[in-house]
Amino acid sequence: MLWSYIESGELVYLGDGEFGVEGYPNRLSLETVSGKKRLKVSRKGSDKVSYFESAPE
Numbered sequence: 001m002l003w004s005y006i007e008s009g010e011l012v013y014l015g016d017g018e019f020g021v022e023g024y025p026n027r028l029s030l031e032t033v034s035g036k037k038r039l040k041v042s043r044k045g046s047d048k049v050s051y052f053e054s055a056p057e
Contacts, residue, residue, distance in 0.1 A: 009021035011028075019028045023025040029040045 009024060011019050011021060014020050014027065017029050020026060021036070025038070025040045025043050027044060029042075031038050031040055036053045038051045041050045042048070
């Protein structure tokens with residue numbers, strides 16, 4: 001869990017490459033940077049961002 005106590009919910013596409021869970025402020029998106037795939041977790045209205053990267057291919 002990141003920044004909340006909500007443990008489950010339906011993941012929905014929000015547009016502009018972002019996904020989220022209804023009623024939950026976190027936003028998820030996927031990126032590729034320098035050959036690494038990473039999950040970006042952000043919160044609408046906040047500058048706080050976390051990244052989770054895969055091992056390079």
